[in-house]
Amino acid sequence: MHTLTLPTSTTMLAWVCTRYGGTDVLRLRTLPRPVPGPRDVLVRVLAASVSSADMRVRTQKLPRGFGLLGRLAFGITRPRQPVLGTDVAGVVEAVGRAVTGFAPGDAVVGVAGVAMGGHAEYCLLPGTRPLVHKPARLSFVDAACLPFGGLAALHFLNKANLRAGESLLVIGAAGAVGSAMVQLARHRGAHVTAVCSGGNVALARALGAQAVIDYTEEDFTQDPQQWDVVADTVGASSFAACLPRLTEHGRYLAVAGSLAQVLARPRGTRRSIGGPAAERPEDLQTLMDLAQAGVLRPVLDCAYPFADLPAAHAYVETGRKRGAVVVALP
Template sequence: MGDQRGGGGVRHPAAGFAMKAAVYSRFDGPDVVRVQEVPAPSPRRGELLIKVHASTVSAADRRARSRDVPRGLGLFAALALGVFRPRRAVLGMDVAGVVEAVGAGVTSVRPGTEVIAMLGSRFGGHAEYVCLPAEAAIAAKPSNMTFQEAVTPVFGGLTALVFLNRAGLKPGDTVLINGASGAVGTAAVQLAKQSGAHVTAVCSDAGRELVTSLGADRVIDYSTIDFTAEATKYDAVMDCVGNAPFERAEASVKPGGSLLLVVADLKGIIWSSWHSRISGKLVSAGNVQYTAKDLEYLVHLAEAGLFRSVSERTYALADVVKAHRFVDTGRKKGSVVLQISGTSATPDIEHSGRGAAVGR
C-alpha cells in the first residue's frame, strides 16, 4: 500500500454494533442465503477494518454455498468449509471499499483509504464490514474506477494472473483460453494480450463480441467446435471451466508448453506433477497464492487503461439470492457484482460502456 501511514491501535468507534450481511447456515441452493443483522467485526492487532462498498458473487461462492466441488474434492471441501454446517457464515472472496479503522501495529495504510482486497478462503465480503490482515492481498483502488468496477478484477484478475505467470508467456506465443467469457476468462484474455500473445477464446457464441472486444484474435464456439479435436497446438492452454483435463487437452499443447488447469478435480491436481514429467509440458493445477504485488499490478494496468472491468449485472445486497440464482445458471459473463453500500443498485440490468461488458 506504499507510504500511506496510519496510527496504531485505532478501533472502530462503534465496535460491536450490528451490520447487515448475507449469511447461510446450510449447504444448498441460492435460497439458503439470507440478509440479516450480525455483529460487526473490530480490527485486532495487525488488521484492517474495511467498510465494504462492493463484492462479487463468484463461481467460488457458488461452490462454497452448495459444496458442489470437482470430483474427489468433497472431503477436502467438508474439512475447509464445514462438515454439517458452514464454518464461515458470510461468503464473498473479494471487496472494494474504504478502510474504516486499523488495529495496533498497522502503519502501511490509514483510515479513509479506498482499497480493493482479496479475502480468499477467509470469505466475508458479502457484509457491510470485514476485517483482514494488513499483509493480505490489498491495494489502493484504481483511481479511474468506481467501487463496483474496481472489485471485478480482484477474483478473476488475480486468479488469471497467477496461472498465466506460470506459463512465462512471450510476445508471439499462442494461448487458448477455455471459458473465456467468465470472470477468470475475461481477465485472462486481457492479460495474455498484454503479454503480446495471440489469443484464441473458447466460449459460447453469445460471448463472441465480448471476448473479441477484450482482444481475442480468434473465437471458438464450443457448441459447434471441439478445440481438442483440431490439429492446432498452443504454447499455453488455460482451462477455466474444468472440462479440459490433461487426458483431453494435452495434445493441444506444444512441446514445452503449458496446460493451466484453473478448475481441476482431485486426480488432476494430484497427477499434475507426474503429467508434467512424462509429457515435458508444464501441467499446473491448484495452489493459488494471492499477493498484494499482483493486485497492485492489476491496478497499474487498470489505471493505464489496459485492463477493463467486466461485469454483466449488479445486484443490491437485498437481492443476493437473485445474484446466486443467476450465477447458478452458468451463463454469467464476467463478474456478477454485489453492491453492499453506496448508491442504489439496479438488479437484473445488463451493463454497457467502458466499465462493464458482458463466465468464471
C-alpha cells in the same frame, strides 16, 4: 502510526450461509461488527463480488475429487465461516494501531480469500491479506470485478511462464478468470485464441483475442492447430483430451480442474499445472496498476443490490455469467 477509531455502531448486516444447499440457505442477519486487531483494517464494503467460489462453498459442488477436502476445509455440516464473499471494494473505516499505509477514509480493494466475510456491511482484513488503494478511474463496483478472476489468471500465466510470441487457448474466455486471462496474455504479447459461446464472441474479440472458437459450433480438440498453453478456466476439458493440441513443452492449466487434473503427471515434455491460485498483495497491486493504465478492463455482467444477494448467487450458479457478478451496498 494510526490510532484505532471504532465506528459508533457495534452491529452490521451480513448474509449468513446457514448450511450447505440452495439459495434458500442464505439469511440476512444482524451480527457484531468486527473489531480490528493491531494489524487489521476494517473496510466499509461498498461492493463485493459473488464468485464461483462463493457458489461452490454454498452448494459444495466442487471439482471432482475435492468433495471430502472441501468439507474438511470449509466445515463438515455447514460453513465454518458463515459469511461468504472473497473480494471487496470500499472505504477504510478503522485501522489497528500497527497499520501503516492505510487510514480511515481511504478507498481500497481487498481480498479476504478463503477467510471470506465480504458479504456484509463491514469486512475485517488482517494485515496478511491483499489490500491496496482503489484506482481513481474505477468505480467501487468495477474494482470489485477484478480480484477473483484477475489473481487466478495472473497466477496461472506466471506458473506457465507465458512469453511474448507464444500461443494460448483460453477455454471459458468470457468468465471472470477467462476474460482477465485473455487481456493479461495479450498484454504479454501472446497470440490468444478464445473458446466461448457464440453470444460471447464479440466480447472475446473486444478483450483482445485474435481468434475465437464458438464451442457450440466447433470442437477445439478436433482442430489441427496446436498451442503452447491451453488454459481451462471452467473445468470443461482434461489434460489427456488436450494433449494432442499442445506443442512440445506445452502447458495445460487446470484452473478449475478435478483432483486428477491437479495431480496429473507430465506426458513427455507436456505438463499439467493446477492447484489453488496465490493471493499476493503485489499481484493485486499489479492488477490495479494495469486497470488504472487502461490495460485491464473490468468485465461486469451485472450488479445486484445487497438485499438481492440470493438472486446473484442463483445467477452465478447457472454458469452463464460474463465476467463478474457484484453486489452493491449503499
